Every structure is written in structure tokens, then in C-alpha cells.
Amino acid sequence: MKAVLNTFACIVLFLHSSFCVTSVPSKDYFDEELLLKPLPSGHIYAYFQFTTVWDVEFEVTSFHHCHLFPRALGEIVGHYNVQELHISLTGGLWRHETWGYPVHDAAPGAELWAWFKESTTSIDKTWKELAGALSGLLCASLNFIDSSNSLSPEFTFRPTGIVSSPAANSSYLRYATLPREIVCTENLTPWKKLLPCDAKKGLSTLLNAGHIHNTNYHSLGLHLRPVCRDVGCSQMSVELRQTVSLVYDMVILGNGNQDWSIKKLFGIGLSGACPLATMSNIYIDTTLNETGAHFQLSPTPPAIITSTRGGYESKFAVYDVKALDIDGMFNIAAFYSSSRVYGVNLPPVLYTNRYIIGYGQERGGIVTKLHNGHWKALDVVYLENIPWFMPLYLHTLKILANGQEIKPLILMDMTLTGQTINSYAYDGMLKELRKHFKPVRPHKNPAEMLLQHDKATHKFEDSGSHHKIWVDGVNPSTLQPQSSTFRSPLVSSRQGCYMQHKVSD
Amino acid sequence: MGVTHSRQLSDLFGLSYSQIILMVADDMACNPRNPRPATVFNNANQHINVYGDDVEVDYRGYEVTVENFVRLLTGRLPPGTPRSKQLLTDEGSNVVVYLTGHGGDGFLKFQDSEEWLLWILLCRYHEMFFMIDTCQAASLYEKFYSPNILAVASSLVGEDSLSHHVDPAIGVYIIDRYTYYALDFLERVEPDSTKTMGEFLAVCPKRVCISTVGVRKDLFRRDPHKVLITDFFGSLRPVELTLSGLNVTALSRTQHQSRRYLSTDSNSMYQKELLKLPAHKPHIIHSDTSSHNADIMALIMHETFSMPLPFDAGIANPLVPC
Numbered sequence: 001m002k003a004v005l006n007t008f009a010c011i012v013l014f015l016h017s018s019f020c021v022t023s024v025p026s027k028d029y030f031d032e033e034l035l036l037k038p039l040p041s042g043h044i045y046a047y048f049q050f051t052t053v054w055d056v057e058f059e060v061t062s063f064h065h066c067h068l069f070p071r072a073l074g075e076i077v078g079h080y081n082v083q084e085l086h087i088s089l090t091g092g093l094w095r096h097e098t099w100g101y102p103v104h105d106a107a108p109g110a111e112l113w114a115w116f117k118e119s120t121t122s123i124d125k126t127w128k129e130l131a132g133a134l135s136g137l138l139c140a141s142l143n144f145i146d147s148s149n150s151l152s153p154e155f156t157f158r159p160t161g162i163v164s165s166p167a168a169n170s171s172y173l174r175y176a177t178l179p180r181e182i183v184c185t186e187n188l189t190p191w192k193k194l195l196p197c198d199a200k201k202g203l204s205t206l207l208n209a210g211h212i213h214n215t216n217y218h219s220l221g222l223h224l225r226p227v228c229r230d231v232g233c234s235q236m237s238v239e240l241r242q243t244v245s246l247v248y249d250m251v252i253l254g255n256g257n258q259d260w261s262i263k264k265l266f267g268i269g270l271s272g273a274c275p276l277a278t279m280s281n282i283y284i285d286t287t288l289n290e291t292g293a294h295f296q297l298s299p300t301p302p303a304i305i306t307s308t309r310g311g312y313e314s315k316f317a318v319y320d321v322k323a324l325d326i327d328g329m330f331n332i333a334a335f336y337s338s339s340r341v342y343g344v345n346l347p348p349v350l351y352t353n354r355y356i357i358g359y360g361q362e363r364g365g366i367v368t369k370l371h372n373g374h375w376k377a378l379d380v381v382y383l384e385n386i387p388w389f390m391p392l393y394l395h396t397l398k399i400l401a402n403g404q405e406i407k408p409l410i411l412m413d414m415t416l417t418g419q420t421i422n423s424y425a426y427d428g429m430l431k432e433l434r435k436h437f438k439p440v441r442p443h444k445n446p447a448e449m450l451l452q453h454d455k456a457t458h459k460f461e462d463s464g465s466h467h468k469i470w471v472d473g474v475n476p477s478t479l480q481p482q483s484s485t486f487r488s489p490l491v492s493s494r495q496g497c498y499m500q501h502k503v504s505d
Numbered sequence: 506m507g508v509t510h511s512r513q514l515s516d517l518f519g520l521s522y523s524q525i526i527l528m529v530a531d532d533m534a535c536n537p538r539n540p541r542p543a544t545v546f547n548n549a550n551q552h553i554n555v556y557g558d559d560v561e562v563d564y565r566g567y568e569v570t571v572e573n574f575v576r577l578l579t580g581r582l583p584p585g586t587p588r589s590k591q592l593l594t595d596e597g598s599n600v601v602v603y604l605t606g607h608g609g610d611g612f613l614k615f616q617d618s619e620e621w622l623l624w625i626l627l628c629r630y631h632e633m634f635f636m637i638d639t640c641q642a643a644s645l646y647e648k649f650y651s652p653n654i655l656a657v658a659s660s661l662v663g664e665d666s667l668s669h670h671v672d673p674a675i676g677v678y679i680i681d682r683y684t685y686y687a688l689d690f691l692e693r694v695e696p697d698s699t700k701t702m703g704e705f706l707a708v709c710p711k712r713v714c715i716s717t718v719g720v721r722k723d724l725f726r727r728d729p730h731k732v733l734i735t736d737f738f739g740s741l742r743p744v745e746l747t748l749s750g751l752n753v754t755a756l757s758r759t760q761h762q763s764r765r766y767l768s769t770d771s772n773s774m775y776q777k778e779l780l781k782l783p784a785h786k787p788h789i790i791h792s793d794t795s796s797h798n799a800d801i802m803a804l805i806m807h808e809t810f811s812m813p814l815p816f817d818a819g820i821a822n823p824l825v826p827c
Contacts, residue, residue, distance in 0.1 A: 183535065209557075
């Protein structure tokens with residue numbers, strides 16, 4: 001009997017091993033896209049998007065064998081039980097008022113937020129370790145993220161991927177920003193290594209440090225989420241989007257000439273698509289061609305597509321790089337028929353600016369102006385992370401719109417965590433204040449939000465005490481109404497679109 | 506300009522950034538005041554952009570602290586520290602430490618608020634080459650007492666170390682004299698070079714350095730003139746792919762240790778053996794300690810001669826003071 005059992009065990013093992021060997025590798029694909037959009041202000045917005053979708057269960061073991069998906073990242077998200085991950089490393093400031101909305105908005109410096117799976121036990125500890133691991137992956141000081149600068153906002157964030165239950169539990173969310181984090185070549189290098197073709201072939205060859213960090217605004221992004229594999233959503237896939245947003249100032253780069261080309265922007269032509277890519281497209285937004293300065297594209301675009309979003313129509317010239325049969329270097333150039341002409345600038349639905357007022361150590365104040373470009377009132381969710389050295393007086397909060405004071409609908413998440421952080425700071429004083437409330441119906445005149453604070457003194461050994469201070473940007477968001485001028489392409493038209501943008505001082 | 510040197514050294518010897526731990530306190534390349542963003546040049550003629558597209562900085566900005574530096578060397582790191590921020594040396598590792606920044610008699614400045622003092626330095630190594638380019642640099646190796654350290658300093662106690670030349674485009678002295686001549690020497694070294702450490706120690710005579718270069722050889726058991734420069738800087742190893750299996754027999758603990766401590770020429774022996782084994786590339790660390798001074802840097806490099814054999818795992822490596 002024992003012998004029989006042994007034989008049986010051998011057969012089972014054999015079957016099991018042969019199953020492992022012959023099992024069909026899970027399906028995955030990789031798309032690379034570049035959007036070039038001349039902005040009314042004369043700037044050029046370049047947005048790269050590299051998407052890897054992998055039909056696999058979002059489990060730790062799935063990431064042991066990767067094909068197109070970067071294993072280095074897969075191991076981290078698997079090990080730390082991550083459900084969804086968003087990282088951005090940004091230099092410069094996105095000017096919402098003149099540039100409209102970017103495809104992906106990002107806070108200045110480093111920004112990281114993650115949803116953990118519900119099985120995660122010690123989220124604060126896991127969050128800290130996740131940030132540490134990512135700091136090694138991207139050469140950024142994300143290891144400075146800890147409980148002192150992390151939030152679990154209740155309203156501002158929703159999971160962007162599929163979730164098991166419709167009600168998002170913000171206790172599984174952690175969000176942090178490092179506003180003074182610099183972004184340079186050492187971040188771009190490891191970021192490029194996560195791409196299937198690295199920077200050796202395809203659109204990523206255009207990403208050269210010297211032509212990225214000379215821009216007015218540059219932002220690296222990494223967005224991981226679970227998505228539905230099919231319409232019925234019976235199975236899950238993992239989607240990784242790597243993005244780069246760049247804004248080139250043609251006044252500086254063009255030497256008075258408004259003409260631009262891939263070679264002029266990125267310093268190099270395109271040698272072809274990444275062989276591993278299923279799709280390799282370049283889109284050029286030609287909408288402004290009709291209203292603003294007229295430009296001619298060379299070579300002539302093989303296709304023009306029209307995208308309608310919220311009553312606003314955009315036109316894109318599409319170049320399929322895989323179909324182009326490139327021999328040598330490929331370039332797309334835009335030649336303007338007249339000298340510099342600026343387009344009409346329609347400010348976006350909601351934008352914000354902020355400034356500091358007051359004088360002396362004890363009479364600080366911070367004013368945030370929320371501009372509503374929409375024809376009716378908007379509900380705004382507003383998130384702000386105030387550092388410990390700006391102890392706030394929350395009773396001084398005053399929101400004025402059209403000369404009338406308005407009350408926030410909900411004022412939430414007032415958490416004092418001062419006791420747990422920075423033992424070098426000042427006892428008895430509020431070291432950190434998080435406010436997160438749902439207020440404001442701004443009208444055409446900007447709603448003004450005023451808060452008073454003290455200015456705490458830094459000790460000489462505090463990090464950055466000899467520099468200027470850096471305060472996190474605010475993060476207002478609103479439900480985008482249907483009939484508005486939301487001009488971000490690459491996202492399909494929807495009834496209403498939840499919109500966020502991030503502003504710094 | 507710490508990046509400059511490690512980057513060049515890595516270029517010269519085919520090291521990848523995974524073998525260098527680079528610590529840079531300042532963001533020089535992407536600083537808004539840099540007229541050529543994302544570039545750092547090795548000299549005023551802008552011959553080589555040393556901040557190339559493959560640069561990876563492991564510790565930067567306010568991560569460059571004395572605490573992190575000591576934690577890196579001792580391996581006592583917080584949980585979750587990624588491998589790129591760990592030294593991971595063992596008793597077979599040849600380590601090169603290169604430090605530069607503002608210093609004085611017995612200290613090297615880190616950031617604007619702390620100093621590094623040498624006697625709190627511990628790590629695992631087989632042989633160490635310690636280079637320091639700062640004022641009164643020799644004061645920083647005087648207290649060494651551990652074996653197998655070869656140390657060189659750009660100036661003796663009481664002397665200043667001077668910089669080489671200014672780049673008028675940015676108004677900053679971009680390289681120090683000792684480092685300039687050391688690099689000049691290393692640039693002409695090939696991976697199969699027969700140049701020796703003895704030659705390298707004499708690269709900057711007083712007539713060009715202006716300061717007196719200090720050398721400490723008493724802890725080092727070999728004659729520097731008989732040590733190939735590639736023992737510390739060299740990294741390219743021929744790899745032979747073979748389909749036939751390699752017979753590896755575990756050595757006993759005593760045999761292993763006796764080789765480690767008694768062999769006078771262990772490196773070449775390790776190297777010979779490594780030629781048969783899958784290539785195990787050297788590992789370099791590099792750090793730039795001070796901030797706000799573009800003429801400041803620190804670099805640590807280390808080279809691993811560890812034997813990737815199974816018996817290594819069973820032996821507890823002693824913690825050797827550096």
C-alpha cells in the first residue's frame with residue numbers, strides 16, 4: 001500500500017511539474033504613446049504614456065515571472081500588499097490658468113499615494129517600508145515619508161482601478177508629498193529601466209535628460225492599478241502606466257522661431273517603435289491650428305481623428321510609428337505660416353492660486369483663491385497638508401465668495417499627530433495640522449479662503465533650516481460637469497468626470 | 506562634483522551604477538542656476554558630461570548624513586532599506602572609499618550641521634583603499650588601526666588642499682587639484698593595465714598639488730608597488746561560458762580563514778578562481794557629503810572579491826573595523 005501511495009505521489013508531482021512547464025504564459029501587451037499639444041501660450045506640451053497591461057491575478061506570486069511588466073516594481077507591490085500605486089516626481093509648476101489641465105496632474109516635488117489590500121495588517125508600517133523600497137527603485141528620497149507627512153484623506157481620493165467593494169475605505173489609503181524633492185537624471189534613469197525596451201528603442205529614446213530637465217515643467221509618473229480584463233469584469237488584469245509630462249517654452253528654445261519638431265524638442269529623431277510594443281502612436285493636437293496660429297505638419301499625417309469631450313471637439317493628427325517603416329531617423333515638424341501668434345486662452349473650470357500674508361513670527365496667514373470658470377456653482381473638495389512649522393488657528397478659517405462668508409459643508413479629518421513625530425520640535429505646540437473639508441461654492445469671482453498661523457522657528461539642525469521653507473501644495477478637486485471645456489485628450493468622454501489638480505505656492 | 510569622479514571611474518572600468526553607492530548632498534545638475542540643465546562637466550572645457558543618462562544617486566540631499574553614512578558602512582539599516590542603499594560587502598570585498606568636501610583637523614563636514622569623525626566607522630572588507638581630498642586630510646587617517654588599509658590624503662595636517670580651476674560659466678571651482686591629477690592618471694588606465702597602486706600614490710607631486718600628499722602604508726600588508734591598480738579599480742573579468750558543470754567542494758572553516766588572513770597575495774588568487782566562476786563584478790560606493798559647495802564631494806568605492814560559493818553562507822563574517 002505504501003508503495004502504491006508513493007507511486008501515486010510521484011505521479012502527482014510529475015503532473016504538477018509538467019503543468020507548470022507547459023502552462024500558457026499569461027497574456028500581456030505594451031503600448032507607447034506620445035501626445036504633442038501646442039498650448040495657446042506658445043508652449044508645447046509633450047505627454048508620453050507607456051502602458052503595460054498584464055492578464056494576471058494581482059498576487060505576490062504572479063510577479064515572480066514577468067515578461068513585459070517590470071519585475072523590480074512587481075516584487076515591491078506584491079511584497080507590500082499594494083492594491084493601487086501612484087507616484088509622481090515633478091519639477092516646475094503646472095500653470096492651470098494658461099495651460100489648462102494636464103493629462104495627469106501632479107503635485108510639485110515627489111508625490112506618492114497607495115491603496116493597500118484589505119488583508120494588510122499594519123498599514124502605517126507597510127506604508128513606511130513601501131516608501132523606503134520605492135526610494136531605492138527610483139533614486140528619490142521617498143524614505144522621508146513617514147507618519148508625520150502622510151494622510152488618509154477621506155474625500156479627495158478614490159481608487160482609480162477596480163475594487164472589491166464600492167465603498168472606498170480610506171483607512172487603506174496613504175498619501176504623502178515631499179514638496180522640496182528635486183527631480184533629475186538619477187530619477188529618470190531607473191524610471192526608464194522599468195520600460196520593456198528601456199531607452200534603447202521606441203518612443204522612450206526621446207527621453208534624454210538634457211532635453212527633459214531644461215523644460216518649464218517636467219513630471220515623471222508611475223500609476224499601477226487593477227483593471228477589468230473583459231466587459232463582464234469576471235477577471236482582473238494589472239495595468240501599469242508610466243507617464244512623462246513636459247512643457248517646452250518655445251520662446252526660449254526656438255530663438256524667436258515658433259516652429260517645432262521632435263528633433264528640436266527632444267534633441268534626437270525617432271529611430272522606430274519598440275519591437276515589444278503592440279501600439280506605438282504619436283498624436284499631435286491640431287485643434288489650435290484652426291483658432292490660433294496655423295501650422296503645417298511635415299510629413300503629412302496619415303490620419304486625423306476627432307475626439308469629443310463635454311461639448312468640446314479636439315482634432316488629433318495620428319502617426320502610427322509601427323506602420324511608418326522608418327529607415328534612419330524619423331522626424332515630425334510643425335511649420336507656422338505666420339510669426340508668433342498666441343491663441344485665445346480659456347481658463348479651465350477650476351484653478352487655484354495661493355499666497356502667504358502677514359508679518360512677524362506670530363501673524364502669519366495663508367490665502368487660497370479658488371477660481372470658478374464654470375457658469376454655475378461647483379462643489380469643491382479641498383485637501384491640504386500643513387507642515388508642523390506652520391501651526392494653524394483653525395477658528396480663523398474664513399471663506400469669502402462675492403463678499404459673503406460661506407461655511408464649509410463638511411470639515412473633516414482634523415488629526416493632530418504632533419506627538420508622534422519630530423521630538424526636536426516644540427512641546428505644547430501644534431506641529432502638524434491636517435485639514436480636509438468639503439466647502440465652497442465659488443462663483444465667478446474667486447472664493448477666498450483665509451487661515452491664520454504662527455511661524456514656528458526652526459532649529460539650526462532641522463533639515464532645510466538654512467533654506468526657504470517648503471509647504472505642500474493644495475489639492476482641490478471637483479466633479480467635472482458635463483458641458484464644460486475639459487480638453488484633456490486620451491480619456492474617453494463620460495457623463496461627469498472627477499477632476500483633481502494640484503497647486504503649489 | 507562628486508559625481509564627476511565616480512562616474513568617470515565607473516566609465517573607465519566598466520562598472521555599473523549598481524556597484525557604486527553614490528552620496529550627493531547637492532543637486533548640482535538640475536539646480537536652476539546650472540546654465541546647462543542635467544549636466545555636470547569634468548572641466549571648464551566641458552569635454553565630458555559626467556552626469557550622463559545612466560547616473561543613479563543612492564543617497565541624495567538630506568539623506569546624506571553622518572548617521573546614514575555610518576549605517577551604510579555598518580549595515581545597521583532600518584527595515585525595508587532597498588539593496589541599492591546597502592553596502593553588502595563581505596570578507597572578500599575590496600572597498601574603495603573616496604571622500605571629499607570641506608574638512609579640517611580630524612573632521613569632514615556633512616551638510617551644514619554635522620561632522621564625520623573617523624573612529625565611528627565599521628564595515629566588512631578584505632582590503633580597503635581610502636582616499637580623501639580635503640584640507641588637513643591626513644588627520645583623517647591617522648587614527649586608523651585596522652589591518653589591510655591603504656590610505657592616501659590630499660594634504661598633511663596643517664596644510665590646505667587647493668582647487669584646480671574655475672569654470673567662469675558658473676563661477677565655481679569645479680575640481681580639486683589632487684582629484685584632478687588622480688583622475689588624469691586613472692583616465693589612462695585600461696582594465697588590463699599593469700600599473701600599480703604605488704604609481705597611483707605618486708600621481709600628485711607637491712609641485713602640482715601645492716599641498717603634500719600623505720600616504721599611509723603601515724597597515725597594508727602588501728607592497729603597493731606590487732599591487733595592481735585593478736585590484737581596487739579594475740572590474741572587467743573575462744567570462745567563460747561553459748556547459749560542463751563546475752565541481753565545487755566546500756572548504757572547511759579553518760582552510761577558508763587561513764586563506765583569508767594568511768595569504769599575502771589573496772587577490773590574485775581570488776581573481777584566478779573567479780575567472781572560472783560566473784563573473785562577480787566589483788562594487789563601488791561613492792558619497793558626496795557636504796552641501797552648497799560645488800567643489801565638494803566624497804566617494805566610496807568598493808570592489809567585491811567575494812567567492813560566490815555555498816560555504817560562504819555558513820560562516821559568520823567578523824565585523825572588521827575600518
